[in-house]
Amino acid sequence: MSSLEKVSRKQSILTHAFLWVACLVALFPVSRIITISLRPGNRLLSSDMSLIPSDASLDSYVKIITEKPFLQWLYNSMLITVSTSLIGVCLAATAAYAFARYKFPGRKSGLLFLMTTQMVPGAMLLLPIYLVLTKIGLNNTYTGLVVAYSVTTLPFSIWILKGYFDTVPKSLEEAARIDGCTEFGAFYRILLPLSKPSLAIVFLFNFTQAWNEYLVASTILQDSRLRTWPLGLYELQGNFNSEWGLFAAGSVLISVPVILLFLYSSKYMISGLTLGGVKG
Amino acid sequence: MTGVSLLPALLEIVRLLLLVAAAVALLVGFLWANYKTWRSEYYLAGAGLISFVLGVELHLVLGAGLNASVAVGLLPIIVALVFRFLIRGRWMVPFLFAAPATVGVALLFLYPLAFEIFLSFHRLNLETLGDWIRQGSLDFTGIENFIQVLQVGSQTKESFWLVTARTFAWTGINLVFHVLLGLILALFLNQKVKGVGVYRTILMLPWAIPQLIAVLAWRGEFHSAYGYVNHLIQIVNDVFSFGTGEGRLAPLEWVGFKPQEWWTDPHALFASICIVNIWLGIPFMMMVSLSGLQSISKSYYEAASLDGASAWQRFKHITLPLLKPVMVPSMILGMIWTFNNVNVVYLMTAQRGGSEGADILVSDLYKQAFVYNRYSFSAAYAIVIFAILLVLTAVWMKSSRMTEDPGRG
Numbered sequence: 001m002s003s004l005e006k007v008s009r010k011q012s013i014l015t016h017a018f019l020w021v022a023c024l025v026a027l028f029p030v031s032r033i034i035t036i037s038l039r040p041g042n043r044l045l046s047s048d049m050s051l052i053p054s055d056a057s058l059d060s061y062v063k064i065i066t067e068k069p070f071l072q073w074l075y076n077s078m079l080i081t082v083s084t085s086l087i088g089v090c091l092a093a094t095a096a097y098a099f100a101r102y103k104f105p106g107r108k109s110g111l112l113f114l115m116t117t118q119m120v121p122g123a124m125l126l127l128p129i130y131l132v133l134t135k136i137g138l139n140n141t142y143t144g145l146v147v148a149y150s151v152t153t154l155p156f157s158i159w160i161l162k163g164y165f166d167t168v169p170k171s172l173e174e175a176a177r178i179d180g181c182t183e184f185g186a187f188y189r190i191l192l193p194l195s196k197p198s199l200a201i202v203f204l205f206n207f208t209q210a211w212n213e214y215l216v217a218s219t220i221l222q223d224s225r226l227r228t229w230p231l232g233l234y235e236l237q238g239n240f241n242s243e244w245g246l247f248a249a250g251s252v253l254i255s256v257p258v259i260l261l262f263l264y265s266s267k268y269m270i271s272g273l274t275l276g277g278v279k280g
Numbered sequence: 281m282t283g284v285s286l287l288p289a290l291l292e293i294v295r296l297l298l299l300v301a302a303a304v305a306l307l308v309g310f311l312w313a314n315y316k317t318w319r320s321e322y323y324l325a326g327a328g329l330i331s332f333v334l335g336v337e338l339h340l341v342l343g344a345g346l347n348a349s350v351a352v353g354l355l356p357i358i359v360a361l362v363f364r365f366l367i368r369g370r371w372m373v374p375f376l377f378a379a380p381a382t383v384g385v386a387l388l389f390l391y392p393l394a395f396e397i398f399l400s401f402h403r404l405n406l407e408t409l410g411d412w413i414r415q416g417s418l419d420f421t422g423i424e425n426f427i428q429v430l431q432v433g434s435q436t437k438e439s440f441w442l443v444t445a446r447t448f449a450w451t452g453i454n455l456v457f458h459v460l461l462g463l464i465l466a467l468f469l470n471q472k473v474k475g476v477g478v479y480r481t482i483l484m485l486p487w488a489i490p491q492l493i494a495v496l497a498w499r500g501e502f503h504s505a506y507g508y509v510n511h512l513i514q515i516v517n518d519v520f521s522f523g524t525g526e527g528r529l530a531p532l533e534w535v536g537f538k539p540q541e542w543w544t545d546p547h548a549l550f551a552s553i554c555i556v557n558i559w560l561g562i563p564f565m566m567m568v569s570l571s572g573l574q575s576i577s578k579s580y581y582e583a584a585s586l587d588g589a590s591a592w593q594r595f596k597h598i599t600l601p602l603l604k605p606v607m608v609p610s611m612i613l614g615m616i617w618t619f620n621n622v623n624v625v626y627l628m629t630a631q632r633g634g635s636e637g638a639d640i641l642v643s644d645l646y647k648q649a650f651v652y653n654r655y656s657f658s659a660a661y662a663i664v665i666f667a668i669l670l671v672l673t674a675v676w677m678k679s680s681r682m683t684e685d686p687g688r689g
Contacts, residue, residue, distance in 0.1 A: 094380065101374075104375065110378070114385070121641075122642075124665065126649070127392075128395040219650055230492045251490075254493070
């Protein structure tokens with residue numbers, strides 16, 4: 001725990017052993033997916049336990065790109081995700097500015113309300129949203145999906161950004177105001193450029209949320225051409241016998257960039273979380 | 281099949297973005313116009329006129345329903361009254377900044393909530409859906425839906441009380457394992473050993489990998505014949521068994537440690553979902569604990585060591601109390617996330633050959649609404665679940681006030 005005393009040799013070996021086991025458990029499904037994705041198509045359901053099969057092939061990777069609308073799924077997901085994130089960041093940044101910099105009636109209850117929305121089960125809001133979208137004819141469109149996504153991410157984004165804005169000294173904007181900047185100018189020219197890291201984090205947070213979402217998408221999008229990648233992969237996995245290898249290959253292709261992005265941004269996300277969580 | 285169609289989707293998204301931008305501009309412009317004119321003596325009269333024209337226009341020209349037209353038409357005059365008598369030009373800037381998000385959240389949160397309450401007292405299912413879309417009429421049923429939800433021995437679904445009990449067990453089991461294992465891992469990672477960064481990165485994987493992929497991969501491994509889990513159990517059993525054939529003794533099998541029908545046996549299914557979710561949730565608690573551990577000043581430990589405190593005493597009297605303010609809010613957040621975790625349970629249970637007996641409240645709610653299309657029933661169900669969550673909220677508020685740190689808050 002403390003770095004004061006040198007870690008003894010015995011203790012160090014114990015630590016390594018424990019962390020090794022933990023890493024094995026963490027890696028287990030990941031390694032299995034890689035193994036399955038490398039198996040040739042005729043023996044997907046083997047009980048062979050070696051990490052890289054002796055007859056490894058890239059068949060599944062070629063197949064999922066050429067025979068399945070995998071690229072279309074990625075394109076659909078990308079469109080939905082980017083627009084959700086853009087709307088999310090713009091609306092969250094202005095609202096967080098108001099909460100961080102001004103005193104006004106309803107400020108405390110507004111923040112509390114945002115917290116409360118985090119507690120509402122998604123399935124609960126999904127039903128009325130689904131019914132209303134059906135009634136006004138927006139069911140089975142991207143518009144409906146983007147609208148539904150922005151509900152779930154906006155409160156958390158506001159909370160994170162407010163926590164960050166609180167740490168930026170107010171005097172910078174006050175100086176800009178004295179030099180003749182408008183209120184919006186102070187926000188746009190001073191605070192936003194200073195908050196680039198946190199804006200990026202909120203964008204990434206929105207991005208991963210919408211990118212990985214399955215349940216809402218499956219409810220609102222029925223048309224197979226509109227499918228996002230989670231819907232497509234889920235379908236492949238449903239055919240456990242024939243397309244398990246394609247599912248694995250698609251998973252590897254999607255996971256690698258997502259994992260890299262996540263590992264890069266997680267550090268900031270946690271600090272944002274604890275900042276927002278502790279302060280009232 | 282493999283051709284990618286780009287344009288239609290892009291056009292729709294661009295239209296949506298323009299629509300949102302226009303709505304925000306309209307809203308901010310509307311509030312700004314009110315701010316500029318509220319001192320004028322014709323202000324209220326003008327707002328009243330706009331209200332009237334807007335309502336008539338909506339109802340007669342655009343053909344909106346009477347209730348909706350009146351509601352929307354009343355907005356300008358209400359805003360005008362608020363400006364004239366309450367705000368009087370104060371707090372204009374924060375209101376303008378907060379308005380778009382506030383309206384968005386209110387529309388997409390408060391309106392669905394109100395609609396859900398409305399639904400729960402009416403009868404809407406697959407049979408009446410068509411009538412409702414065409415004519416907008418629904419039968420009023422009173423509290424019938426709520427009675428159905430709470431009824432013991434209902435034929436149509438598992439007992440509400442059973443599912444509730446299972447949900448609490450689910451939340452408790454997950455939270456205990458998340459916090460315990462996360463904290464232990466964090467303590468190990470906080471030591472000065474070689475390659476800690478590599479270990480930490482690998483241990484983050486369960487959080488980093490897209491949840492859908494992780495859950496479906498795990499689900500494949502729980503397949504009773506081809507999955508790795510049963511294989512592993514078999515291997516362990518073989519190692520710890522004596523003799524072969526009839527006289528084979530496998531002590532571990534006596535306590536139930538043997539290959540399971542994970543997909544069809546409800547108890548095994550529930551256990552497998554717990555295992556998957558514990559695996560998924562550990563990294564979050566690990567990172568929170570780790571950031572907490574690293575923020576504890578080294579001087580405390582130095583002082584304690586000088587006074588001759590043992591490692592356990594240092595942990596108990598320094599680490600735990602100082603970790604508490606970081607851990608409690610995250611634990612409460614984790615509790616609510618686990619309670620509301622529809623994704624993992626749904627993905628593990630909602631397929632061919634899956635069993636029904638492992639649902640928690642929110643996944644059951646989802647299935648009632650979208651698999652069985654019992655809209656009004658699930659609206660009432662949702663409100664009951666929300667009531668349970670409100671109690672949890674109260675607990676949250678209380679404990680977060682308890683942990684408020686005067687130095688930072």
